[in-house]
Amino acid sequence: MTVLLTERLVCVAAVLLGLAPGLAAAGGTITGKVDVKPARFQDETVVYLKGVPLRRAPVTRQMDQQSIKFIPFVLTVAVGDTVEFLNHDAVEHDVFSPDGESFHLGKFRVEEQRAYTFRRPGAYSIRCDLHPSMLAWVFVSESGYAAPLDRKGQFRIEDVPPGTYVLAVWNANMNGAERTVTVADGQTVEETFTLKK
Numbered sequence: 203m204t205v206l207l208t209e210r211l212v213c214v215a216a217v218l219l220g221l222a223p224g225l226a227a228a229g230g231t232i233t234g235k236v237d238v239k240p241a242r243f244q245d246e247t248v249v250y251l252k253g254v255p256l257r258r259a260p261v262t263r264q265m266d267q268q269s270i271k272f273i274p275f276v277l278t279v280a281v282g283d284t285v286e287f288l289n290h291d292a293v294e295h296d297v298f299s300p301d302g303e304s305f306h307l308g309k310f311r312v313e314e315q316r317a318y319t320f321r322r323p324g325a326y327s328i329r330c331d332l333h334p335s336m337l338a339w340v341f342v343s344e345s346g347y348a349a350p351l352d353r354k355g356q357f358r359i360e361d362v363p364p365g366t367y368v369l370a371v372w373n374a375n376m377n378g379a380e381r382t383v384t385v386a387d388g389q390t391v392e393e394t395f396t397l398k399k
């Protein structure tokens with residue numbers, strides 16, 4: 203009896219959300235490549251949608267500290283999201299960013315973590331007062347639709363609601379690029395950008 207009721211509720215919920223049971227969420231995918239020259243700047247790149255309101259609740263993401271490095275090197279979040287900085291090194295780290303609203307989390311030891319909630323969009327360089335070589339980026343988008351590049355310079359933004367958007371590229375070292383894209387349900391749009399210093 204309870205199981206039947208639960209099943210019915212799931213079906214009703216699926217219909218309300220416009221989903222058939224067992225099917226993936228509606229929306230399109232934007233994928234492609236950013237050719238960055240010189241290639242050593244490729245990693246410091248994010249592709250994102252501009253001018254789209256955030257449609258999801260805030261989430262918490264993590265940036266690790268291991269072997270005197272931040273991992274991942276580029277993390278994309280949205281306004282209102284929280285990033286937990288974890289220390290997995292045997293030494294202290296002292297995490298801060300001079301960018302945007304700027305913050306300083308102070309020193310923390312191995313297995314400790316400190317969290318920060320981003321309120322303003324933008325690219326935040328993440329640094330450590332104790333280790334000048336440590337650098338990473340938290341890219342805070344307004345839309346939540348953002349992706350760093352993989353090793354091959356490729357990106358993928360999924361579950362984009364149908365519509366026309368400005369697809370933008372940010373790079374820490376050079377001017378970015380913008381282009382208008384139209385996304386349809388179940389379709390994949392492919393875009394290639396070239397950035398040159």
Ligand SMILES: [Cu+2]
Pocket residue numbers: 270294295296330331332333336
């Ligand atoms: Cu450090």
